[in-house]
Amino acid sequence: MKPADDKDNVSGMGCGEGGRNDIVVIGGGIAGMTASLALASLGHKVALIEKSDKLGGRAGRLGTMLPQMLRCSEIIGPMVFRVLGDRNIKVLLSSEISSIGRDDSGHFVEMDNGRRETGSAIIIATGLDTVPAGAVPEYGHGLRKGVMTLEELEERIASGGPLSDEVPRAIVFVQCVGSRTERRGVPYCSALCCANAIKNALLLKREDPGRDVTVLYIDIRTTGKGQEELYREARRSGVRFIRGQPSLVTEREGRLLVCGENTLLRELYELPADLVVLATGLRQPPSNLLLMDELEIAEGTTGFPLAFGSHTTAEGVFLAGSVKGPMDMPTAERDARACALDVHEHLVKGPRTASP
Numbered sequence: 286m287k288p289a290d291d292k293d294n295v296s297g298m299g300c301g302e303g304g305r306n307d308i309v310v311i312g313g314g315i316a317g318m319t320a321s322l323a324l325a326s327l328g329h330k331v332a333l334i335e336k337s338d339k340l341g342g343r344a345g346r347l348g349t350m351l352p353q354m355l356r357c358s359e360i361i362g363p364m365v366f367r368v369l370g371d372r373n374i375k376v377l378l379s380s381e382i383s384s385i386g387r388d389d390s391g392h393f394v395e396m397d398n399g400r401r402e403t404g405s406a407i408i409i410a411t412g413l414d415t416v417p418a419g420a421v422p423e424y425g426h427g428l429r430k431g432v433m434t435l436e437e438l439e440e441r442i443a444s445g446g447p448l449s450d451e452v453p454r455a456i457v458f459v460q461c462v463g464s465r466t467e468r469r470g471v472p473y474c475s476a477l478c479c480a481n482a483i484k485n486a487l488l489l490k491r492e493d494p495g496r497d498v499t500v501l502y503i504d505i506r507t508t509g510k511g512q513e514e515l516y517r518e519a520r521r522s523g524v525r526f527i528r529g530q531p532s533l534v535t536e537r538e539g540r541l542l543v544c545g546e547n548t549l550l551r552e553l554y555e556l557p558a559d560l561v562v563l564a565t566g567l568r569q570p571p572s573n574l575l576l577m578d579e580l581e582i583a584e585g586t587t588g589f590p591l592a593f594g595s596h597t598t599a600e601g602v603f604l605a606g607s608v609k610g611p612m613d614m615p616t617a618e619r620d621a622r623a624c625a626l627d628v629h630e631h632l633v634k635g636p637r638t639a640s641p
């Protein structure tokens with residue numbers, strides 16, 4: 286296996302050269318890697334462009350994966366190893382796209398380091414973003430110590446670092462922060478947050494059953510495989526679920542205080558907490574909007590690109606994984622395999638007219 290070159294962050298065939306490929310894949314998360322591996326196994330030459338300095342995407346930074354509760358690194362690590370070792374895949378790390386489009390040579394991607402890659406098809410697998418927690422300022426993210434997002438909690442658990450200065454005894458999860466709102470975030474359900482909060486609530490409770498763990502929700506939506514069972518297990522283990530988002534996270538006597546209304550019992554609550562975890566919504570990253578613009582891809586109703594399976598409204602441009610909208614890892618992987626098949630068909634048989 287040839288590791289990524291430290292100097293120019295390129296690995297795989299044709300290292301160090303810009304050049305002609307069959308496909309250019311943008312985004313080295315689980316979807317981009319899966320599509321690259323599938324196409325490489327069919328004999329196609331792939332250039333995989335990743336803006337950060339490592340492959341793996343969001344899943345590479347998470348701790349424990351639902352529903353099997355496996356370490357994410359156990360799933361991502363071997364996949365990264367296979368990608369870096371595949372002779373048909375050229376990996377370009379730390380590569381910011383400066384220009385993307387179509388000319389006589391097909392699709393081209395130019396990067397700020399001066400490289401240019403071309404291909405007969407492009408796959409966009411750039412994932413999604415979280416709504417900034419500052420969208421709901423009364424929850425005090427960035428202002429009050431002990432208030433963090435669900436993603437920040439996952440990253441701390443994954444890195445094995447302490448969750449806070451003191452060992453947290455009382456932890457409150459707040460759901461739908463910047464989700465299902467017309468004014469301060471995105472209007473749709475972000476689909477993953479309920480199960481993710483439950484997963485982490487359960488892990489914290491398992492680690493120390495004496496902990497006071499509460500989830501504040503609008504509705505609990507656990508539709509994925511194994512998620513309802515996890516929800517049941519969390520309730521059995523003593524995680525408390527209260528319907529009603531808080532109106533304020535404040536401080537009293539040196540501790541956080543979460544205030545709101547239990548909308549089932551019609552009672553006000555005040556919950557002292559050492560840690561408040563905000564499950565922020567998921568949205569199309571602003572940088573994707575730029576890509577969509579340059580590639581002339583139409584936008585769907587939720588701001589994500591309009592997709593017909595993997596096809597977009599631009600010929601030869603395909604989508605894989607959560608760039609289409611919130612989805613878990615197994616779904617992103619399946620979606621990327623389906624995308625690879627569509628791209629293979631496009632390369633072998635030529636373009637097909639996109640149909641709704």
Ligand SMILES: Cc1cc2nc3c(=O)[nH]c(=O)nc-3n(C[C@H](O)[C@H](O)[C@H](O)COP(=O)(O)OP(=O)(O)OC[C@H]3O[C@@H](n4cnc5c(N)ncnc54)[C@H](O)[C@@H]3O)c2cc1C
Pocket residue numbers: 311312313314315316317334335336337340341342343344347349350351352380381382410411412413435436439477481484572605606607608612613614615617
């Ligand atoms: C807090 C949280 C917890 C989660 N927990 C679970 C779980 O337990 N189980 C589960 O199945 N799923 C979970 N998920 C969902 C999981 O993270 C996604 O399903 C998965 O990451 C989707 O993979 P992807 O490749 O589509 O996108 P990503 O993982 O986001 O990868 C996209 C990649 O594209 C790169 N990129 C973006 N823009 C560009 C650009 N312009 N140029 C080059 N590269 C670019 C990014 O750097 C990134 O590496 C969780 C999500 C969150 C937010």
